[in-house]
Amino acid sequence: MSALQDRKAIQMDTDDKVLEDKYEKIDEILKEAKDKEESLIDILHKVQKVVGYLPREVQIKVAQDLGIPLSEIYSVISFYSLFSTEPKGDYNIEVCMGTACYVKGSDEVLNELKEELKIEPGQVTDDGKFSLETTRCVGACGMAPVLLVNGEAHGQVDKENVAEILDSYGKE
Amino acid sequence: MINLTIDGQQVEIKAGAKVLDAAEKLDIDIPTLCYLEGVNEPGACRVCVVEIIGEKDLQPACKYNVREGLEVKTNTPEVLNARKEVIELLLSDHPFDCLTCAANMNCELQALAKQFGIREIDLQGAKNEYPIDDLSPSLVREPSKCIMCRRCIEVCAGVQEVHIYDILERGFGAVAGPAFNDSLMDTPCITCGQCILVCPTGALHAKDDKQKVWDALRDSEKHAVIQTAPAIRVTIGEMFGLEPGSLATGQLVTALKRLGFDKVFDDCFGADVVVMEEGHELMERLESGQDLPQFTSCCPAWVKFCESFYPELIPNLSSCKSPQQVFGALVKTYYAQQAEIDASSIFSVSVMPCVAKKYEAAREEMNDSGQDRDVDCNLTTQELGEMIKEAGLDLSKLPETEYDEPMGYASGAGVIFGSTGGVCEATLRTVYEKITGTELNRVELKEVRGKDFKEGIIDLGDGRIIKAAVARGTGNARKLIEKLQSGEADYDFVEVMACPNGGCVGGGGQPNYSGYDSWREMGDKFVQRAEGLVEADRGKEHRKAHENPFVEKLYNEFLEKPHGEKSQKLLHTGYVTRQLYTDSRLVGKKEASSEISDARKGEEA
Ligand code: SF4
Ligand code: SF4
Ligand code: SF4
Ligand code: FES
Ligand code: FES
Numbered sequence: 001m002s003a004l005q006d007r008k009a010i011q012m013d014t015d016d017k018v019l020e021d022k023y024e025k026i027d028e029i030l031k032e033a034k035d036k037e038e039s040l041i042d043i044l045h046k047v048q049k050v051v052g053y054l055p056r057e058v059q060i061k062v063a064q065d066l067g068i069p070l071s072e073i074y075s076v077i078s079f080y081s082l083f084s085t086e087p088k089g090d091y092n093i094e095v096c097m098g099t100a101c102y103v104k105g106s107d108e109v110l111n112e113l114k115e116e117l118k119i120e121p122g123q124v125t126d127d128g129k130f131s132l133e134t135t136r137c138v139g140a141c142g143m144a145p146v147l148l149v150n151g152e153a154h155g156q157v158d159k160e161n162v163a164e165i166l167d168s169y170g171k172e
Numbered sequence: 173m174i175n176l177t178i179d180g181q182q183v184e185i186k187a188g189a190k191v192l193d194a195a196e197k198l199d200i201d202i203p204t205l206c207y208l209e210g211v212n213e214p215g216a217c218r219v220c221v222v223e224i225i226g227e228k229d230l231q232p233a234c235k236y237n238v239r240e241g242l243e244v245k246t247n248t249p250e251v252l253n254a255r256k257e258v259i260e261l262l263l264s265d266h267p268f269d270c271l272t273c274a275a276n277m278n279c280e281l282q283a284l285a286k287q288f289g290i291r292e293i294d295l296q297g298a299k300n301e302y303p304i305d306d307l308s309p310s311l312v313r314e315p316s317k318c319i320m321c322r323r324c325i326e327v328c329a330g331v332q333e334v335h336i337y338d339i340l341e342r343g344f345g346a347v348a349g350p351a352f353n354d355s356l357m358d359t360p361c362i363t364c365g366q367c368i369l370v371c372p373t374g375a376l377h378a379k380d381d382k383q384k385v386w387d388a389l390r391d392s393e394k395h396a397v398i399q400t401a402p403a404i405r406v407t408i409g410e411m412f413g414l415e416p417g418s419l420a421t422g423q424l425v426t427a428l429k430r431l432g433f434d435k436v437f438d439d440c441f442g443a444d445v446v447v448m449e450e451g452h453e454l455m456e457r458l459e460s461g462q463d464l465p466q467f468t469s470c471c472p473a474w475v476k477f478c479e480s481f482y483p484e485l486i487p488n489l490s491s492c493k494s495p496q497q498v499f500g501a502l503v504k505t506y507y508a509q510q511a512e513i514d515a516s517s518i519f520s521v522s523v524m525p526c527v528a529k530k531y532e533a534a535r536e537e538m539n540d541s542g543q544d545r546d547v548d549c550n551l552t553t554q555e556l557g558e559m560i561k562e563a564g565l566d567l568s569k570l571p572e573t574e575y576d577e578p579m580g581y582a583s584g585a586g587v588i589f590g591s592t593g594g595v596c597e598a599t600l601r602t603v604y605e606k607i608t609g610t611e612l613n614r615v616e617l618k619e620v621r622g623k624d625f626k627e628g629i630i631d632l633g634d635g636r637i638i639k640a641a642v643a644r645g646t647g648n649a650r651k652l653i654e655k656l657q658s659g660e661a662d663y664d665f666v667e668v669m670a671c672p673n674g675g676c677v678g679g680g681g682q683p684n685y686s687g688y689d690s691w692r693e694m695g696d697k698f699v700q701r702a703e704g705l706v707e708a709d710r711g712k713e714h715r716k717a718h719e720n721p722f723v724e725k726l727y728n729e730f731l732e733k734p735h736g737e738k739s740q741k742l743l744h745t746g747y748v749t750r751q752l753y754t755d756s757r758l759v760g761k762k763e764a765s766s767e768i769s770d771a772r773k774g775e776e777a
Contacts, residue, residue: 056352056755057755059351060753060755063752063753064752064753069329069335069336069338070350070351070359070752070753071335071336071337071338071350071351071359072335072338073351074338074340074351074352075338075339075340075351078340078341078342079339079341079342
């Protein structure tokens, strides 16, 4: 860890109430991490579990509390796809873009989802219900094309049954 | 010793050396791009590949260790082709801006494209385009020109220990930059410009302010004055074919006169005044025992480093401004009064070895003359050299001219400010004499802990001593401060210069050369420049600031006394604790100056 470590953390002023509630928990994680010298990836993973994603304010907090340069933290977060800097919806939809799914038309499925939800991959619907992502092969090629909703796989999806699936998760 | 064969020639080299070093011994040129010995050795770009007999794949010469009996081939068609492919791949994702690029004719990628005779790029594909960050008053980042060599990352993290850059994103979109690809203004960048010196392309360069100066020179209503920093006289000549360290003071003054400056002054005069002010401050602190050690404040990059990372040391920073700003405040008050010129008509320019001075001149508190800015515009050595060339002048062939009065004469003390240890020595020459009444022999500082920093003791003879230390490079400053804070060391006076290679002689605004593959060699060249300053000091009639008759005149007729009321108002300043990172980004908000948060206080140009 670098010499930035001893710097007193500067109080963040964020108007995001949701995050404020979570700072206590983040503090705990960071304190424990310091004592145990955990790896940065593990720490970020734990923090993401609490907040759901890793927005700027949270990255700055981790940087200042642990005395790790922000550039290093951002570099790690932007390298690993398991980290997200954007919030996710209640239901996070991942469309498989692996070869098997792609040849069976997963791009059409993605287009249909974009139209239905009126968002692009990486975004969340206004009501916060759905978010959309693409992913690499999820290991269910037999069911191609595949999409995951909060990790639950739906196979043989096509343009027509996209709406059905969304309805089953309570789309209005 | 190890014996190996390269291209059929025998060579002997010490164990641990790389194939690249062995080839150099034989004068065999292997191109490099990412490699900067001692700072950045990732073996990433693969432009240096060679064939090693017995190895299946080509190997990077900058990374491959020599072995007894090793047989290397550096110029087989296969090797040359592989190198060419690397270059073509880089070019395929590179904007072809060479004609208008800041690094035109001084770019390693361009030089390699020429060396390998590349006329067209077969690989055509998508190009990454990133916005240019020119919000910092000091540096410009053009990420589209980044070839991901990692040199800036390592210099900023490993040498300066500021940690601004890292590799962002992955795959094709990856680029080196600050977190979130933010503007440097949203980071704790101290604007030292060391990353500019090592970037092999035009992806990082100094902000260009030449046009502002041309405009002022053209404006007949403006009275254009210029101050030249100590280090310029020994480096500007390099741009005109002179050896590093050649003293070209008189030629420099002639060139500036011919460019059209109404008055050409010496910033070393400002440095002499700084010695008086800082020296008195030190004597006061030694007397009271308060806020010791006193840290120098003449390097704006160090000041920003201190404000950002060690705000607890702010009371220890000398409140005296840097020579540039001392000079600037005096030009628009003292000089205006003496010359009976309306201060508002003065356009005050400085030429500095440094890009941090651009940022410093833009700090909002640097306006004690009440004329908006004390220093209106700052040029780097490189920019001034370009202006002189543009005007069709060859500095090396010009006759010599003297600086103008009353701010053109400096003692040797002011001159050595340009090199590491100079500020410390110049100040101690005056302080010692004021306290003891006798002249100080050379200040001898010894290197401690490898070469991290130097320290020494000045015996005042009456049982009192002054413990002094000098650090160059902010990474070394960190080590010094840690030693101080842990109680392991104890000093009265500490000089810090942010630039690691010899202080200002190796500043980020000095003539810039591409093509180095060793940090040490680069540094040696910069340090050579300092010898010119030592020579200039020796040649001076007065070697102590307080003996400078023009400084005496300044105090008698204007300032009254060092660190007195008037000096405190004009020549001293305060510092702010800076937030390291900002919650909101500046990128895309150029106009929204009301939203500039505290971290950027004083940084909006
Ligand atoms: S100017 Fe200095 S502090 Fe800023 S990014 Fe470059 S090396 Fe780092
Ligand atoms: S900005 Fe320059 S020094 Fe930094 S990685 Fe890119 S090319 Fe290399
Ligand atoms: S050491 Fe000199 S050149 Fe380097 S940042 Fe400081 S003042 Fe500028
Ligand atoms: S390609 Fe989609 S699950 Fe394998
Ligand atoms: S890999 Fe050797 S110079 Fe880049």
